[in-house]
Amino acid sequence: MIGARWREHWEELRRYPSALVGMAIIALLVGLSLYTVIAIPYSQALEKWRGGEPWQLHPVNAAPVWLDRLTGGREARTLIASSEDAEVEEVPFEGGRRLRIPLEVDYDYAGFPSELNLFLHAEGHPQRPFARLAWQTPDGREIALGGHRIGREDRISLSQDRALERRLGGLVPHVGLLADPEIEGEPQVLPGRYRLLLDAVVFDDTAGIDAELVLYGRVHGIAGTDHQRRDLSLALMWGTPVALAFGLLAAVGTTVTTLVIAAVGVWYRGWVDAVIQRLTEVNMILPLLPILVMVGTLYSTSIWLMLGVVVVLGIFSAGIKMYRAMLLPIREAPYIEAARAYGAGNLRIVMRYMIPRILPVLIPTFVTLIPTFVFLEASLAVLGLGDPVLPTWGKVLNDAQSQSALYNGYYYWVVSPAVLLMLTGLGFAMLGFALDRIFNPRLRSL
Amino acid sequence: MATSRADLPANAEASLLKVRDLHTWFELRQWGFLRVGAVHAVDGVNFTLERGEAVAFVGESGCGKSSLARTLLGLHRPTRGSVRFAGREMQSLSPAELKAYRAEVGYVQQDPYGALPPFLDVRRILAEPLIVHGIKDRQERERRIRAVLEEVRLSPAEEYLGKFPHMLSGGQQQRVVIARALILAPSMIIADEPVSMLDASVRVEILNLLRGIQARRELTLVFITHDLSTVRHFAERIFVMYAGQVVESAAVDELLDHPQHPYTQALLAAIADPDAANARRLREVPAGEPPSLIQPPTGCRFHPRCPHAMAGLCDRDDPPDFTPRENHLSACWLHR
Ligand SMILES: Nc1ncnc2c1ncn2[C@@H]1O[C@H](COP(=O)(O)OP(=O)(O)O)[C@@H](O)[C@H]1O
Numbered sequence: 187m188i189g190a191r192w193r194e195h196w197e198e199l200r201r202y203p204s205a206l207v208g209m210a211i212i213a214l215l216v217g218l219s220l221y222t223v224i225a226i227p228y229s230q231a232l233e234k235w236r237g238g239e240p241w242q243l244h245p246v247n248a249a250p251v252w253l254d255r256l257t258g259g260r261e262a263r264t265l266i267a268s269s270e271d272a273e274v275e276e277v278p279f280e281g282g283r284r285l286r287i288p289l290e291v292d293y294d295y296a297g298f299p300s301e302l303n304l305f306l307h308a309e310g311h312p313q314r315p316f317a318r319l320a321w322q323t324p325d326g327r328e329i330a331l332g333g334h335r336i337g338r339e340d341r342i343s344l345s346q347d348r349a350l351e352r353r354l355g356g357l358v359p360h361v362g363l364l365a366d367p368e369i370e371g372e373p374q375v376l377p378g379r380y381r382l383l384l385d386a387v388v389f390d391d392t393a394g395i396d397a398e399l400v401l402y403g404r405v406h407g408i409a410g411t412d413h414q415r416r417d418l419s420l421a422l423m424w425g426t427p428v429a430l431a432f433g434l435l436a437a438v439g440t441t442v443t444t445l446v447i448a449a450v451g452v453w454y455r456g457w458v459d460a461v462i463q464r465l466t467e468v469n470m471i472l473p474l475l476p477i478l479v480m481v482g483t484l485y486s487t488s489i490w491l492m493l494g495v496v497v498v499l500g501i502f503s504a505g506i507k508m509y510r511a512m513l514l515p516i517r518e519a520p521y522i523e524a525a526r527a528y529g530a531g532n533l534r535i536v537m538r539y540m541i542p543r544i545l546p547v548l549i550p551t552f553v554t555l556i557p558t559f560v561f562l563e564a565s566l567a568v569l570g571l572g573d574p575v576l577p578t579w580g581k582v583l584n585d586a587q588s589q590s591a592l593y594n595g596y597y598y599w600v601v602s603p604a605v606l607l608m609l610t611g612l613g614f615a616m617l618g619f620a621l622d623r624i625f626n627p628r629l630r631s632l
Numbered sequence: 633m634a635t636s637r638a639d640l641p642a643n644a645e646a647s648l649l650k651v652r653d654l655h656t657w658f659e660l661r662q663w664g665f666l667r668v669g670a671v672h673a674v675d676g677v678n679f680t681l682e683r684g685e686a687v688a689f690v691g692e693s694g695c696g697k698s699s700l701a702r703t704l705l706g707l708h709r710p711t712r713g714s715v716r717f718a719g720r721e722m723q724s725l726s727p728a729e730l731k732a733y734r735a736e737v738g739y740v741q742q743d744p745y746g747a748l749p750p751f752l753d754v755r756r757i758l759a760e761p762l763i764v765h766g767i768k769d770r771q772e773r774e775r776r777i778r779a780v781l782e783e784v785r786l787s788p789a790e791e792y793l794g795k796f797p798h799m800l801s802g803g804q805q806q807r808v809v810i811a812r813a814l815i816l817a818p819s820m821i822i823a824d825e826p827v828s829m830l831d832a833s834v835r836v837e838i839l840n841l842l843r844g845i846q847a848r849r850e851l852t853l854v855f856i857t858h859d860l861s862t863v864r865h866f867a868e869r870i871f872v873m874y875a876g877q878v879v880e881s882a883a884v885d886e887l888l889d890h891p892q893h894p895y896t897q898a899l900l901a902a903i904a905d906p907d908a909a910n911a912r913r914l915r916e917v918p919a920g921e922p923p924s925l926i927q928p929p930t931g932c933r934f935h936p937r938c939p940h941a942m943a944g945l946c947d948r949d950d951p952p953d954f955t956p957r958e959n960h961l962s963a964c965w966l967h968r
């Protein structure tokens with residue numbers, strides 16, 4: 187029976203295009219959240235976001251791929267040549283073998299790679315193998331890259347090789363090694379097949395060498411990467427459920443407790459009401475953000491602690507005054523008097539007869555309250571008070587800011603979390619405004 | 633918490649309700665704590681009601697009728713005096729006993745729409761008193777809800793159970809209010825101007841319904857009104873109130889045919905006025921200012937408006953109840 191009333195509201199809601207758009211956006215965000223928490227388990231997300239090892243094959247500060255597609259698609263993607271796919275030549279000799287490993291890539295992007303690394307991995311050797319590296323270009327030049335003793339895990343950062351840079355005429359290796367020598371001035375890519383030839387001497391009959399040549403691209407994935415090579419899509423995706431959960435929990439927590447406390451004050455009047463009013467007045471002049479900054483600095487920036495502080499400080503807020511004004515006339519309603527006359531207790535009157543009366547009026551306020559808490563969480567993160575382990579939109583922004591993303595031209599780093607935040611605000615605001623018109627008909631003419 | 637009627641030891645022989653020297657004052661405070669006076673809404677009322685009796689309280693608006701009703705319902709704490717229900721003093725009831733008392737007294741309010749929570753449907757509205765009084769069995773509740781709906785002539789019950797108050801007409805709303813007052817099987821109903829906010833066309837219907845239920849269930853009915861013209865058909869005794877006090881009381885016919893108190897006479901003269909059709913409405917109240925209940929007139933409260941006022945007596949001494957005719961009380965010095 188109560189369902190009929192809600193169906194009525196739903197029919198009405200469907201007549202507001204803004205409500206439909208808002209609900210579509212919210213549905214999208216909720217869908218993304220569900221997908222994220224199922225596809226990338228929480229612990230895995232935290233583990234990965236810590237950085238390091240899982241990301242070593244990702245480029246630093248790469249833009250999203252679609253951004254490059256929009257502008258012609260000529261920027262470098264990451265290319266990897268692995269010894270697993272290479273035809274390794276083996277020549278045994280007394281006490282060991284000679285290995286010749288050719289690592290080949292076909293390069294025809296207009297732009298140069300962002301970095302050049304060689305990962306070497308040699309296990310089970312009685313003595314460290316020795317390797318000589320040579321770079322062969324499509325036009326038949328060969329550039330010696332020197333010799334290395336290979337450890338268990340080696341990373342040779344060719345891009346950082348200053349001597350090589352000098353030999354390449356002052357061009358950083360990931361440019362110089364791929365540049366067309368015929369062209370003067372601004373270096374241009376010489377397209378074609380490049381080969382890194384690795385001539386190694388190993389002192390064992392069976393143990394081999396794994397080698398991986400990585401030409402890091404300048405674009406990556408749908409969201410790009412940050413300064414720690416982390417794929418931003420992880421944080422943008424995981425930021426969604428975190429933002430929604432924080433916003434929803436904070437909104438529910440503050441609205442429900444505020445409502446109950448306001449109703450209790452109105453019902454009991456006297457000193458109970460006076461205490462609630464004075465607490466509210468004191469609390470209203472306490473600034474929320476500085477207190478959060480203080481708690482975050484002195485204690486912990488855990489998102490759950492922040493949520494708790496936000497809710498606690500949100501209880502005795504201006505909302506109490508607003509709800510009180512709405513509840514005062516209801517307290518005097520004849521149906522409340524009737525309830526007392528048939529013996530309903532204080533708790534029942536407050537919870538069953540007073541609060542439900544104003545609940546419909548609060549639904550729009552509640553919906554528009556959610557994004558304000560989402561923004562608050564993001565603001566805290568931007569101030570460096572984000573949760574220490576969780577990937578969130580705010581933390582992406584914080585990283586972008588600390589790496590001067592805008593100054594360095596990494597617009598995507600700032601724009602994508604900002605767009606998600608705005609989308610969240612927009613979705614809830616559009617739905618909230620439509621709900622406001624339905625539940626508070628006085629606004630309809632405005 | 634379930635309470636049973638056994639908590640209230642009923643003495644079948646005694647009168648149902650005995651009210652003695654009842655005062656209900658509303659304190660006026662300044663800045664929340666300074667006492668600056670009180671509204672003497674009920675100021676020394678005495679009466680006794682028998683089981684199964686229908687009585688009417690009449691008096692102009694603001695004379696304290698609703699305050700008296702609320703005091704009898706336990707919604708206001710009396711400032712002084714005693715209310716004995718079925719031989720028990722109301723002031724001395726424990727919380728559990730008070731709850732049982734609330735089941736014994738039904739309340740029908742003036743504004744039927746305001747009296748019903750707008751967010752509950754009829755079924756839930758009628759279930760609430762049963763839930764409050766610990767009737768947990770859903771089927772038992774449903775049975776009682778349907779029975780009481782039939783009793784107030786909202787049938788078939790199915791048609792009304794799922795409706796919200798705003799979907800009902802004023803008359804139907806008041807029937808739901810009456811059903812709610814009846815659902816705990818009370819022995820007394822207090823109806824505070826139950827039809828004054830209804831369309832004229834349904835007033836008599838609702839009054840007949842109340843009267844019929846009262847007769848069938850042998851209820852004590854306290855019927856508050858300021859409309860003397862309907863009283864004859866719906867009550868057996870009348871109490872006339874003025875400025876927080878009962879000034880005259882007698883059986884209906886006796887009082888209407890032989891009014892003794894000058895205030896009652898003025899009221900009846902106003903009704904009998906043969907002028908234009910709405911003269912009754914305009915002259916419902918006798919000439920003169922209604923009395924202040926914060927500083928009531930000394931002596932007889934009616935003396936500033938009374939054509940028979942005797943200087944040196946009426947303005948100085950409170951008239952006691954006289955018995956100018958058999959079973960007829962009137963508080964006026966004229967009967968001295
Ligand atoms: N809760 C209250 N607090 C203060 N004054 C009240 C309260 N209820 C009634 N009064 C005052 O008591 C007087 C009697 O009111 P009421 O009992 O409602 O009269 P009636 O029902 O006869 O019109 C009025 O002056 C009214 O303003």
Ligand code: SF4
Nearest residue numbers: 932935938946964965
């Ligand atoms: S006591 Fe005096 S003032 Fe009062 S009603 Fe009687 S005659 Fe009038």
Ligand SMILES: [Mg+2]
Nearest residue numbers: 697698824825
């Ligand atoms: Mg009244």
